[in-house]
Amino acid sequence: MAHVVDDLASLNVQRSNQSELCDVELKMADGILHCHKSVLVTCSKYFEAMFSHDAMIENVEDKVDLSQFTTDVMDSLLNFIYTGDMQLSIDNVCERLAAARYLQIDGVVETSCKFIIESLLPANYADFLNEISRLSLRDTELQIQKYIESQMCLEFAADSEGQYIKLPFDYLRQLLGTDNNLPHIKSEYEIFKLAIMWLNADLDTRREHTGQLLCECVRYPLIPLTDLTNHVLPYVSSKKDSNLMKAVTDAQTYHQRPDLHVSQYGGLRSTTLRFYTDAFIGLPQTGSSRFLQIWHHFEMGHTVYLREAIATSNTRVIPPGAAIAEMDGFIYVAGGDCTRVSPRVRVVQRYNPRNNTWSVCQSMTHRRHSFSLTSLDGKLYAVGGKKSPMTVECYDAKEDKWTEVASVVQPVYGHRATTVGDKLYIAGGKHGSIQCYDPAINKWECLAEECLATMNLLEMCSIGSILYVGTWKTDEDTAVTIHRFSLEKYESLTPLQLGLYGDSTKGELVCLISMYLEKNMIRIISSVTDSCPTSSSCYIDEIDPVTHRHRRRGNRYVHISAQLPAIFFHMRRVKIPKFMVDDE
CATH class of the missing domain: 1.25.40.420 (Serine Threonine Protein Phosphatase 5, Tetratricopeptide repeat)
Structure with missing residues (x-):
């Protein structure tokens, strides 16, 4: 290929010297440039069409009128055609791109667009967007828009040297x-x-x-x-x-009117939260009283942070044994307090993080404690629990009404629940069975009996057709075991042992806080406390659902504004408005 490069170099010398060996003349706004038809044709569809037809006057006279461009712009394009090199700057890239777009020199267009994307700044993004839009370069336009969206805020708009106010109305x-x-x-x-x-x-x-x-x-x-x-x-x-x-x-x-948030305003675009951040909700044990707490969850580099949200509403006391669920951006807290014969064990409260308000919903039909509350297809399902281990009821938030549905096959309490597709699954607790509910036919099915026979707290989630159930023993073991169950074969798979967290001989206990999906990985958060805890150390394990390998992330949580309470029940991952938390 060296001879090809040498030939082009020789031709470029002829062009630079305006040699008589050049066979076409380009008339610019401020001068004339000479070059070779054969070279232009190889890089420009515009010139290829022009010089491929004998009837074209430019082909006959060997002269092309390009007076809309300057010699500086055209010489830069010719230099790219002959050498593959072009000197671009923020000041000249748009005029060179416009000329290359007109002359259909794809190499220059591609190079110029790449330069623009790499040169985006608060001082030029609108100018570039408007020019790229005018030239109908949609892929580059979308990349500029992506940059704007990644930066946009009041400070960015105010400090962008007038760029923000140049944005077109449609965009x-x-x-x-x-x-x-x-x-x-x-x-x-x-x-x-x-x-x-x-x-x-x-x-x-x-x-x-x-x-x-x-x-x-x-x-x-x-x-x-x-x-x-x-x-x-x-x-x-x-x-x-x-x-x-x-x-x-x-x-x-x-x-x-918090009482109208679901019945009248639920599901509307105007009330759908779009600017949110990740958080956990939980009911920490604080003596005989418990309050809903919200913990902001975010990552910076290799560190995961957890801190209490500044606008958490602690105006409602939550009875022990209550269950938590999130549905349509609302947090529901139901039941609890089985030690007393009280209407409180049927009460359902709804928290709206959008404006930090509580409302009381229709009470459940049955008193419940240590039960599961799960959302599925816009409905809440309260399953089992002490006092009502066989019963199941469904809540329609729009109608604010509970309706009894089919009972479970085996009595359950102290269990956990998750959803897969359009079905509800429960596991653990009383009898340790895995049961499935299909709302379409209002029927429960027992998939496996006593495969998770434990009365200890657990968490569960699912990926595809595999249920992942995390268990541990609160009184002796300091290890977490992840059980796997195939919903296709209805059989247990080899469990995964995550290893020891603490030393049980020293009174250290493990508590599985949460299991959830994060970036196609199953993330397990556990804490280790001593027998009289005032705070806890947190560990993060991640499981690859494809290879089933797991890795320990260690003590990665950093508690900034407050210490994480030692014991959390029903801790769930949710999304909360960004204004509820301080800037990181």
């Missing part, structure tokens, strides 16, 4: 109205302020977009009531837009 509406969880946007109020910032930049010409932008893109019920009343309402009132005003007044009603 801004898409950006602010997205269902995606933009990483740096914390609340709907921030979306409202971003919309106002863009509108105010050119109010005369953008006035027509006010109603559409503010009505479609902002979810007013999710704005904290103080911001809604003190800042949003005065601005909206001044616009005299009836649709916009109705959206805000409906949001005020949403805050004032």
